[in-house]
Amino acid sequence: MELKEKLVSSFLAFENTVDVDASIHDIRSNAIKIFEEKGFPTKKEEAWKYTSLNAILKHDYSIFPKAESAIEFKDVKKYFLYDLDTYKIVFIDGKYSSHLSETTHDKIDVCLMSSALMHDKYKVVIDRYFNTVATEDGITSLNTAFSHEGAYIHIPKSVVADKPIQIIHFSTGNEAAQFLQPRNLIVVEENAQVQIIERHQSLSDAPVLTNSVTEIFAAKNAFVDYYKIQNDNAQASLIDNTFIAQQANSVASVHTFAFGGNVTRNNLNFYQNGEGIDSILNGVTILEGKQHVDHNTLVHHTTPNCESHQDYKGIFDEKATGVFNGKIIVNKEAQKTNAFQSNNNILLSDKATINSKPQLEIFADDVKCSHGCTIGQLDENALFYMKSRGIGEKEARALLMYAFANNVLESVKIPQLKNRINKLIADKLNVSIGFDL
């Protein structure tokens, strides 16, 4: 049976297992209808021109996890930021793992979507925010239809979250192939601040497809700092849909580190509604093998005096393919917008491919918008300079790549995370550089 039919037909069964109030039920039923109509995106759609899901959709995925799997912390410790005190929301095969997690209801709510959907206490927030910024395309609707589990984070007015929050999804491979659909809701009220780190990790070679939707609301003067670490194994695919609604004077930044995975698609959407907003989108992509990463970004400026900054760096080796599809829309009312977009790429192999499509759609005249895109190689002269001073070829190349990605790496505000990312890159490039970068 095709995955689409399988999903549609299992929707009723799913609805019977989750007991929720009527409003969410309507949202879900409506969403499955949209998915039934639109289905999975194909290459015929302009936004999916360079990314095909055909290969990853043909596995026979199990939609509901059958057995509860337990994993020991020591086995997965390396996937955590263990040297940093954080809240943790951990899922194993889509099910919440209480013994690996550390949640709280003290001042802030860091807990589960499933419990937020069930308890009346959260109803006000759910009613006000849930599914209000997520779009109605096929893939997002699919997630909405099955929305049940994920992270629920609520930071009340004028509270600064006392420590960062890690959201980690493990898949164990107990099933032959698994389809996961986490749904996250993050509400950051006025003057509140939060830092979040999200990671998806497969622990086996079994195929995994994750279709994740995250809605983030940043109210006035709120500050949201979000990090996505995508360093999965070659059988794990990820479709990440993130929607961020920002109000006046809020700052939201999303940093995406795409270092691995089978097919990774990042749909990252920023909607600005209020003056003085700053949206920051940063990304580093380092790929090899046959991996494919597609960054599809949208920044929609609707109000005056706002800014957006996009900086995506990509390094592609072997047969890897990279896609950057960035769009900036500036509405007529959004005068004095400053929107910048830059996409720089390095190709290391003849079989690697880059498709880049930086777009601007501008309807206001008093704006400063620019985009730049480059594709190039490592500078031979610089390599020679280093080699002539006794730095090995491999290390010299790695240093140049670090330098290339440095702008984005410098923007990581959590030192322990920065170290971790530097290590991940060093591992990837197979070098050990004996000093802090």
Added chain:
Amino acid sequence: MAYTEDDLKKELETKEYEYGFYTDIESETFPVGLNEDIVRAISKKKEEPEWMTDWRIQAFRIWKEMEEPEWANVQYEKPNFQDISYYSAPNKKPKYNSIDEVDPELLDTFKRLGISLDEQKKLAGVAVDIVMDSVSVATTFKETLAEKGIIFCSISEAIQEHPELVKKHIGTVVPQKDNFYAALNSAVFSDGSFCYIPKGVRCPMELSTYFRINQAGTGQFERTLVIADEGSYVSYLEGCTAPSRDENQLHAAVVELIALDDAEIKYSTVQNWYPGDAKGKGGVFNFVTKRGLCETNAKISWTQVETGSAVTWKYPSCVLKGDHSVGEFYSIAVTNNYQQADTGTKMIHLGKNTKSTIISKGISAGKSQNSYRGLVQINSRATNARNFSQCDSLLMGNECGAHTFPYIEANNKTAQVEHEATTSKIGEDQIFYCNQRGIDTEKAIALIVNGFSKEVLNKLPMEFAVEAQKLLEISLEGSVG
């Protein structure tokens, strides 16, 4: 069933009657609608050889299966293809008997563009005296060209006189099935130009010069084929700075350029068709397919100044097939009032050490929408390919839009691609600076726009550069708030 002249006449009569029009049979206009018989009739009318008829029919069959593209960032009411007459013999009678009858507004524009009185007459369709200077000039030109072995004639003439050249090259760069409008054009093209430059010949004059004087009224479905043989050079200008009041709403032209080894073609376009009135009513739909093929060491350079048409949909492209070949694209697109332009280029790098440069300047004013859409594709065999793209947009007023849709696809690690785009408005300080020095705002804007477009204007043949500059000024008139 064979379609005879008589059938045609009959159909013509009944058809026209249906709509209550009176038509002079002499004008030889075909009935509206399009089917295989019409395509055959067009071919027959032009006394074309069988291969050409078959080629048209083939194109028509492909076209029937195709759908009109919708991906462009323009909105318009789709033309009804069954509501168009696909053949109309050029009207030999002059429109006016003396220049005094011509719309004074048009004459005023001519004067401001600095077009000579004789040319003004010609362009406005005034009967011209046979012994007029320009005609003898044209004859001299013709002799010079013939001496060098250059063939420059209408495509219908070329089909008759040089069938081997046409047959070999037509449709090789823009195949019949390339796109909806190219297929339509292949089936029904009325006329166009053909140009062949023999090996090693450097065309002694800008073909534009000749063109300006001798050009017959351009058809609705124009087909142009330019072949530059090994080591030759030609510069060609299409269109005219003068505003043309064309009756046809839909224009679907195809231009094919072939630059063989070491050849160079410079193709410049100035398009100033009727853009519709200030309320966005009427105006020409301009859906053009232009493409050039570069063999080893060849170079094709497109330069365009687009100020007219209600809807423009145009992507002059270069296929850089040969090693060391070079493609260039310089464009200024100005939109005002309700005009919409979706224009850009494609640079397909296939050969080694190929280079391409894209400079696109978009200026939008009024309620217009101006899009740049471009593709730079570096194929896996194109070692050391190099591209530089720059697209700048200038917005005037807050009701217009400027959009950029660049596609960059690199499949080779030695590729070096740079793309830059900026969007801005004319700075108040710049205008203030000019005002301070006694330059009024309208002139100041013209000055700044000209500076903004300089890189492209410089690429135009000399005499047109001057006119194009004035044209920009006129196009943007009244857009200053």
